[in-house]
Amino acid sequence: MYYNSGVDRKLIEILRILSEHNKPVGARLIAKKLEERGYKLDERTVRYHLRILDERGLTRNLGYDGRMITDKGLEEIKNALVTERIGFIITKIESLIFKMNFDVEKGRGKIVANLATIDKEHFKKAFQVMKKVILAGYAVSPYIKVFDEGETFENYVVPKGKVMVATMCSITLDGILHHAGIPVSPRFGGVIQVLNGKPIRFTDLISYSGSTLDPLEVFSAKGLSSVLNVVETGNGYILANFREIPMDALTKAKERLRKAEEIGIKGTIMIGEPNTPVLGVPVRIDKAGIALMGGINPLTAVSEAKIPIETRAIECLIDFEEMVNISRVGNFTKASF
Known part of the structure; x- marks a missing residue:
């Protein structure tokens, strides 16, 4: 047409x-x-x-x-x-940042979430994979929410025979900085090489501003990550994001991100110094770069484990109070959530 x-x-x-x-x-x-x-x-x-x-x-x-x-x-x-549709993703990101009302001081409000749909028959195995990745620290936060078949929220209805899982998106950290008065510019989604448990460099980048798709979904679909290898051996490739902030806001940004870590939002990989590259990525003049963990790493690991999963990154807003720390969940039954 x-x-x-x-x-x-x-x-x-x-x-x-x-x-x-x-x-x-x-x-x-x-x-x-x-x-x-x-x-x-x-x-x-x-x-x-x-x-x-x-x-x-x-x-x-x-x-x-x-x-x-x-x-x-x-x-x-x-x-x-x-x-x-070029630039659709950055427009969506900016909209969610604006709508997000999470208060990092009170630990209340809506955060930005990724969603994944999994067959109920595969959920037990998928849950264990996600838990392994999250507890290893390769996620934005250990807080998740599980929706059973037939449940509704926002405009979503979980299909019969399916389970829907929400993980925290790194855009939540952008929202925290934005609402603290810090101008933040989401620049790229990418892949980071990890050696002996240490992030070394970005190996691939896609600009948010020029894309019609979420970069991390693209990298995940192309099999460019190896999140499970990183968790199990300390070597491989994880999904991550790159942001810039004004160098004058660096001190305040570090304070806000530390505050976020205190309540379980620990997605920061590295904060650079002004006018200094971060993991090989240069920054614009008078800017400081921040590398953030990709919120879909636990979901991508499920796919790497050959478990069917449909992932939608940067998808919606969810109340933080409704989420549960995965470390406190002993098994995968709905009653646990």
């Missing part, structure tokens, strides 16, 4: 709205969401566009319940308007 007209742009935006929900959505809610995104369409016009999408096989009409996007519709989103 060729996208050029304003009509087709609206169709794609409707598909995006439907893709953000795991249950049927009606014309009224779609119209509201479209208005939030700068498209003013009444319900009647939305229904007209929905009929077009139905005819193209991109949506499924469930009657009074509303519409759901089809697999063909999801594929259409991936292929449509690629030039307009």
Whole structure:
């Protein structure tokens, strides 16, 4: 499908709205969401566009319940308007940083989370892999949340036969710095080489500003990490991120990150000095670099263990108070959470 007209742009935006929900959505809610995104369409016009999408096989009409996007519709989103999606990830990051309201002093509020969906039959093994990686320190935080099949939160519904796991995303640390008045610039997602348990250098980088996909998901999908090897032998490759802050904010940033560590958010790998490279990555003039642990390392390790898993990085906000320290969980049963 060729996208050029304003009509087709609206169709794609409707598909995006439907893709953000795991249950049927009606014309009224779609119209509201479209208005939030700068498209003013009444319900009647939305229904007209929905009929077009139905005819193209991109949506499924469930009657009074509303519409759901089809697999063909999801594929259409991936292929449509690629030039307009350049920089999509950095925009999403900035939005989540703004919406995050976590108070590091009180240990309360919403943090940014990654989500993963796992078959219930594989969850016991997957949980043990995640726990091993998290307790070894290759995660942003030991706090996780598990959702059982049928549970709902935000716009998500856990499918039958599945379990959904949330881990803390490193964007949470960006939010902590941002809300402390420290300008932070997420620059790259990357891969860090580890030798004898020590991070040596970034070996691969993808800029957030020029990407339509999350860089860490890309590296994970291409098999460029070896998180389990790092945990078991001290050697291999982990997923990480690179940020910059003004050099004048360095002292305050270190204090905020130390405060975060006190409550179990320990994703900092290295904080550089002003105008000094961090793990081989140069910084811009009068900036200091910060390397942060990738929040999907525990989830990537599950994939490395050949356990089927669907991971979505930088996905949503979750209340920190609802999360549980994985070190306090003796087994994988839902009752433990």
